[in-house]
Amino acid sequence: MSLNALNTATAGLQVTQAAIGLVSQNVANAGSAGYVKRVLTPVAQLGNSGVATGTITRTLDAVSLKQLRLETAGAAYTGLAATVQGRLDALFGNPGSSSALDGVMNTFTQSLQALTTDPTSAASRTSAIGAAKTVARTISGIADGVQDLRTGLEAQLGNDVASAGTLLKQIAALNTKVVGATGNSSGDTSVAELLDQRDQQINTLSQYLDVQVSEQHDGSVTLLTASGATLVDHGAAASLAFDGRGTLGAGARYTDDPATRGVGTVTATTPAGAKIDLIATGAIRSGSIAAAVSLRDDTLVQAQRQLDDLASGLSRAVSDRPATGTAASANGLTGVDIDLTGLQAGNAVTLGVRNAAGVGRNLILMPTNGAAPAPIDPAETDDPTALVVPVDISGGASTFADRIAAALGTGFSVSATPGGAAGSVRILSDPASLALTGASASVTVPTSAADTKTGSGQLALFVDAGNGNGVFTGSFEGGSHLTGFAQRLAVNPAVAADSSTLVNYAAATDSGDTARPQSLVDALTSRSVTFSAGSGIGGVSAPRSSTVIGFTQSVIDARGAASAEAQQLDEGQTIALSSAQSRFGKESGVSVDEEMSKLIQLQTAYSANARVLTAARDMLDTLLRI
Structure with missing residues (x-):
């Protein structure tokens, strides 16, 4: 015993x-x-x-570990989003300061108002031109900053994808070690140490992308993306690749077509040998990689669009005349008469139509000179839900009616407006089947940058420096001229060289005539301009009508609100991550x-x-x- x-x-x-x-x-x-x-x-x-x-x-508490990884991915997403949104907001300057976007716009408007009080003052004219140049530099500088942010995200994506790929290989290697060490003698801590290392690697991986973890009977784990693509299977890991594009421009966009894609994408080659575009398939939904993709392809692209729309609105507000259709009827048909005299390529004509069921939609007639892409993407116009119909106007004003009739096809009757000016057209339809509810256009008056004596208040004060200092009309010849216009915005050299053009709109204009200066002021502060739905200001389902000054303030407000919201989301996610870490620490x-x-x-x-x-x-x- x-x-x-x-x-x-x-x-x-x-x-x-x-x-x-x-x-x-x-x-x-x-x-x-x-x-x-x-x-x-x-x-x-x-x-x-x-x-x-x-x-x-x-x-180990598996539930709290799963939650910890989920919150880790979420915190990485919101953290990057808050950082980039904050930097984007900072590009617009401190609202109300003289160097901020709203400050330089207000200074420009005030300089024009001062010119209306004394058009003969050379100092006032010079001040107005200087203020216009400051506006152009500010807008282009902000737009350059937006593309710098996109370029930085492109570089970060390359680094994050490389780090994630390394982690996948390390996790697969640990899988092999865990399986080999499972048969060790009782009391051996090597298996626990390997499991800790593997869990830590997976936790770190969650900072880059969200993964689903499935434990296998032999002690290994399988990692899957949210869409089910295999990243790690026992001892085999998928290889990740990113084909970055370096410096990004305003036209660099993501598409499913590699031939037209202007930015990098994340590709996974699974252990089985299959190649998957993780961005195209939506496989990555959280983590820093998903945040960088969303910011690069959505948030900052929309910010660029807002600046392009602002530059376009600023330019066309002072150079275009509004054309609005008036009610017309003949032979039981109803519709509109609209004066399109001087219509140039890109001066879209928007027709409101309503079918027999009462459903309304915009139909956009897009004038071209025959070199526009076919079809024209509605997302590049003011209304992404509209039907865009190209109209070749290269034959001149006398052909407008015939060309529009050919483009619209059956269901419409198009002719020159009886007794109207050359270029004025009448568009009619049968209201019982397809009613025309209205028509509008913005017709660019100057035909070139040198055309400063237009006989009206309109002036090509701002031009497209990337297009030979051409007058901006919204043309699609050779591609959309709107994309990247904010970077190319410049003051017309002809106006800068001769400040009297701010007053003289005709050969015999009196030096004290206030018509053109007042027209320029009204164009910025009173005239309602149509801004595209793609800018996201006030929603993305319909175009927005606003003054240029009003739209500028709306853009600044939207950017500030987006930054504040991103910061609040990040703070909330940080709390959620802290709670998950506390719970995991308490349990494990x-x-x-x-x-x-x-x-x-x-x-x-x-x-x-x-x-x-x-x-x-x-x-x-x-x-x-x-």
């Missing part, structure tokens, strides 16, 4: 000693990132009722107080086993002396 007691006490001492060593390890790693608390599970031995060391396991982390309490219990058990061992030894000594 004493021998059994001796063996039992010895086994108890060994188990207690192993447990004390494990407590020591837990306490030593209480602050180690990724360390999960270990526990020893003793195993009772049959026969002599002894005890064996058993196995070392981690107290090391509590020093708990370990100290356990150590006291183990010390007591150790002393008890030692006493049993001492008693058994004394009994043996007594027996041997008999």
Whole structure:
């Protein structure tokens, strides 16, 4: 019996000693990132009722670990979004300051108003031209900053994809080690250490992209994207690639077609050999990679569109005359008469139509000189929901009616307006089947930058510096002239060289005539201009009508609101991540107080086993002396 007691006490001492060593390890790693608390599970031995060391396991809460990874990916997403939105907002300047966008626009408007009070003042004219140049530089500078942000995100995507690819390989390698170490002897901590390392790598990977983790029976894990593409399968990992484009321009966009895609995309080659475009398939929905893609392809593209629309509105507000259709009817048909005299390529004519069911839609007649793309993307026009119909007007005003009739086809009757000017057309339809509810256009009056004596208040004050200082009309010849116009916005060199053109609109204009200066002021502050729905100001379902000054303020307000919202979302996500970390630490982390309490219990058990061992030894000594 004493021998059994001796063996039992010895086994108890060994188990207690192993447990004390494990407590020591837990306490030593209480602050180690990724360390999960270990526990020893003793195993009772049959026969002599002894005890064996058993196995070392981690107290891992799988639910809290899954939540931690989800919140980690979310925090990386909102963190990057808040940072970029803040930088974008800063590009517009501090609202109200003289150097901010609204400040330079107000200064420009005030300089024109000053010119209306004294058109003969050379100083006032020079001041107005200087203010116009400042506006152009400010808008182009902000637009350049937007593309710098996109270029920075393109570079970050390359780095993040490379880091994520390295992590996938490391996780696959750890899978192999875990499977190989699973058969180690009882009490070996190597498996737990490998599992900690693998979990930490997956947690780090979650900062870049969201993954689904599935544990396998052999101890390995499988990683999948949100769309189900395999990234890691046992010891094999997918390879990630990013074909970055370097410096991005305003026209660099993401498309599914590699031939037209102007930005990089993330491609995964799965362990099975399949190639998947992770952006096209929407496989990455959170993490810094998803945030960078969304900011590069959506947020900043829309910011560029807002600036392009602002530059377009600023230019055309002072150079275009509005044309609005008037009601007309003949032979039971109803419609509109509209004066399109002077219509140039890009001066879209918008027709409101309503079918027999009462459903309304815009139909855009897009004048071209025969070199516009076919079809023209509605998203590049004011109304992305409209039907865009190109009309070749290269034959001149006398052909407008015939060309429009050919473009519209059956269902419409188009003719020159009876008694109207050359270029004035009448468009009619049967109201029972397709009613015309209105027509409008913005016709650019100057035909060239040198055309400063237009005989009216309209003036090509701003021109397209990237198109030979041409007058901006919204043309699609050779592609959309709107895209990137903010970077190319400049003051007309002809006006800058001769400030009197701000007043003289005809050969015999009186030097004190206020007509043109007042027209320029009204164009900015009173005239309602149509801005595209693509700018996202006031919604993305319909074009927005506003003054240029009003639209400028709306853009600034939208940017400030977006930045504030992104900051609030990031703060909320940071709290969610902190809560997830706290919950995971409480369930799976090391509590020093708990370990100290356990150590006291183990010390007591150790002393008890030692006493049993001492008693058994004394009994043996007594027996041997008999």
